[in-house]
Each structure stands twice: as structure tokens, then as C-alpha cells.
Amino acid sequence: MQLLEYQAKELLSSARVPVPPGTVVGSSSDYVPEKYPVVIKSQVPIGGRGKLGGVRVVKNFDEYNEALATLLQLDIRGYVPAILLVEQALQYTHEYYLALQVNRDQRRIECLYSLFGGVDVEASCNDIAVISCEATDWKDIIATKLHIDHMKLATLLDDLYDCLVTNDLLLLEINPLMKTKDGHLMCADAKAVVDDNARFRQTALPWSDERRITPLGGSIGIIANGAGMAMSTVDTVVAMGGSPANFLDIGGGTGEAVFIENIQKIMTLPGVASIIINIFAGITRCDDIAHGIIAAKRQLGDLLSLFVRLEGTNKDEAVTMLKKENIPVLDTLADCIHGAMGVDI
Numbered sequence: 001m002q003l004l005e006y007q008a009k010e011l012l013s014s015a016r017v018p019v020p021p022g023t024v025v026g027s028s029s030d031y032v033p034e035k036y037p038v039v040i041k042s043q044v045p046i047g048g049r050g051k052l053g054g055v056r057v058v059k060n061f062d063e064y065n066e067a068l069a070t071l072l073q074l075d076i077r078g079y080v081p082a083i084l085l086v087e088q089a090l091q092y093t094h095e096y097y098l099a100l101q102v103n104r105d106q107r108r109i110e111c112l113y114s115l116f117g118g119v120d121v122e123a124s125c126n127d128i129a130v131i132s133c134e135a136t137d138w139k140d141i142i143a144t145k146l147h148i149d150h151m152k153l154a155t156l157l158d159d160l161y162d163c164l165v166t167n168d169l170l171l172l173e174i175n176p177l178m179k180t181k182d183g184h185l186m187c188a189d190a191k192a193v194v195d196d197n198a199r200f201r202q203t204a205l206p207w208s209d210e211r212r213i214t215p216l217g218g219s220i221g222i223i224a225n226g227a228g229m230a231m232s233t234v235d236t237v238v239a240m241g242g243s244p245a246n247f248l249d250i251g252g253g254t255g256e257a258v259f260i261e262n263i264q265k266i267m268t269l270p271g272v273a274s275i276i277i278n279i280f281a282g283i284t285r286c287d288d289i290a291h292g293i294i295a296a297k298r299q300l301g302d303l304l305s306l307f308v309r310l311e312g313t314n315k316d317e318a319v320t321m322l323k324k325e326n327i328p329v330l331d332t333l334a335d336c337i338h339g340a341m342g343v344d345i
């Protein structure tokens with residue numbers, strides 16, 4: 001899960017990492033800054049906002065109001081922000097690039113750093129160096145390269161490292177890390193990606209249960225787990241002459257409530273006549289999925305025709321459970337698609 005900038009900054013702040021004081025505002029907010037300039041930043045889960053007009057520095061009340069209205073409507077690569085982050089604008093003399101990330105291949109946490117950060121960092125990506133945080137002198141090496149006081153940078157890196165580990169982050173990127181006019185280091189931007197597998201213990205983080213149902217206009221509803229599985233199910237339906245009603249990756253570790261909610265949502269799509277449930281259970285178990293389907297059937301009563309294909313862990317238990325409820329489990333996706341199209345199986 002990628003956090004929004006303001007959420008990442010909350011984690012930083014809790015880890016004693018310096019971030020500018022800020023306030024989150026939405027369309028109905030009546031917050032007015034006490035002093036200017038302030039920077040207003042679109043809270044969308046992607047980078048490159050600066051170049052797309054999603055970061056504005058404003059000098060007075062009129063500019064502030066105008067920027068607020070504009071940014072709340074500004075589409076940034078498909079995302080329109082629900083909220084904006086308003087911060088005291090930093091007076092800075094330099095922008096660095098700093099990131100910590102988990103490198104799974106190398107089984108280590110490493111630090112990426114560059115003397116030059118900011119919106120053009122992609123263009124200068126050759127200048128980004130990498131060092132393992134297991135190297136004994138990694139903090140000194142970085143401090144030397146960035147011309148930053150060693151003690152100051154060591155403290156910052158220790159706190160960032162702490163933040164990464166305690167929150168189960170896979171990536172914590174500060175771009176830019178700003179050197180302010182009065183000589184302090186300040187994280188002007190932050191990107192944090194949380195390891196989804198840590199959800200069970202990171203209960204305080206803002207996990208979202210929202211799964212996106214993308215309507216596709218056809219008659220066959222689709223529930224699959226994994227984006228690849230969901231896409232190939234959509235493709236196979238089309239290849240066999242059917243018309244998909246939607247795309248949905250229902251994700252792993254899926255509970256009953258999620259099934260009920262999503263089956264309900266798919267049933268409201270115009271023209272939908274049946275639903276294919278195509279699951280490969282690895283971490284999720286087939287019997288958990290069966291519980292979800294059965295709960296949905298009980299709760300929603302007269303369901304649309306369901307065509308279920310399950311493979312993986314505890315398949316046999318799941319098939320037995322579903323059969324008891326008169327929900328047939330078919331052997332292949334092709335059987336499901338034929339069933340959904342009303343072709344005899």
C-alpha cells in the first residue's frame with residue numbers, strides 16, 4: 001500500500017524526522033493559513049505532481065483560495081484529490097534525494113542518495129548512488145557525498161531507518177530533502193510504501209478496503225483474485241464470445257464482508273446476468289473463499305447465477321461446503337464461461 005504524502009509525513013513526524021508543519025484540507029474545510037507563503041499539495045498516490053501542477057506555492061489569501069479550488073479539481077494522471085496538504089512554504093537553499101528501501105533480492109535495507117533531488121531527479125537518475133545499510137560506515141559515506149554535517153545526517157538516517165522498520169515499509173523516499181535557509185534539514189516530500197503482508201500487525205495504518213470495480217458494460221460479472229488473474233478472466237470471457245460486466249481484483253485474505261459487498265455491487269451493474277468467481281488460493285484458502293460466497297448467498301438471498309472455479313489450498317473442503325449450499329464448483333474457467341453464457345456445460 002502506498003500512503004499519501006501527509007500520511008507518510010505523520011509516520012516521519014512520529015519517528016522524530018523533521019517535516020514542515022501542515023494541515024490537511026478538503027472541499028468543505030474553512031481552514032485559513034495564518035501566514036504566507038504556504039505550499040498547497042495535491043494528495044494523490046503518485047509522484048511527479050510538481051510537474052503536473054499539483055504543487056502550488058501561494059503568497060496571499062486570494063491566491064490560496066484560487067489554488068485550493070483549482071487543485072481540488074485537477075486530475076493528475078487519473079486521480080482527483082479528495083484532500084490537499086497545506087504547509088508553511090520552506091525557504092530552502094538546496095534539494096537532496098534520499099531514500100531507504102528493502103531490497104528483497106539482496107536481503108538488505110539499502111539507502112539511495114543523491115546530492116541533487118527535486119522534480120528533475122528522474123533525469124539525473126544516473127547520479128543516484130546506492131549503499132547497503134549494513135555497511136559499517138554507510139552514514140559517513142553519504143554525509144561526505146552530500147556535504148552534510150555527519151552527526152546531523154546520522155541522526156536523520158537513524159530516524160528514517162527506524163521509521164522504515166517499525167512501520168514495515170518497503171520504501172521510504174524523501175524527495176526533496178531540503179536544506180533550509182537557516183541550515184536545517186527538512187523532508188519537503190515523502191513517499192512511503194507499506195508491505196501489504198504486514199497488515200496484520202500494522203493495525204494503526206490507514207489500510208483501505210476499497211477494491212475498485214471497473215464496469216465494462218457486459219453481462220458477465222467477474223470476481224478474481226490478483227490483477228493478472230482478473231485480467232486473464234476478462235480476456236478469456238471476451239475470447240469465448242462473452243461480454244464482461246466488470247473487472248475486479250478482490251485481493252488476498254478476503255473475508256465474508258468483502259464478498260458480500262462486492263457481489264452486491266456487481267449485481268447493481270446494469271445488464272449483469274451472472275457472476276463468475278475465479279480464484280487461485282495460495283495465501284487465501286479456498287474454504288475462506290467458500291465462507292465468503294456462502295455468506296453472500298445467505299445475506300443477499302436470490303443471487304444471480306454464480307459460476308465458481310477454485311484451485312489451491314483446501315479446495316476439497318471448499319467444494320464440499322459449497323455443494324451443501326447448492327453452489328456448484330466447476331472444473332475449468334471455460335465451463336464457468338459457458339455456464340454464464342447459458343451454453344450447456
Ligand code: GDP
Pocket residue numbers: 020039041046047048049050051055057087088089090091092095117118119175176188189190
Ligand atoms: P512531487 O513533484 O509529486 O514529487 O512533489 P514535491 O512535494 O516533491 O514538490 C515538487 C517541488 O515543489 C519540489 O521539488 C520543490 O521544488 C517544490 N516545493 C515543494 N515543497 C515546497 C516548499 O515548501 N517550498 C517551496 N518553495 N517549494 C516547494
Ligand code: MN
Pocket residue numbers: 047048118175176189190
Ligand atoms: Mn517529490
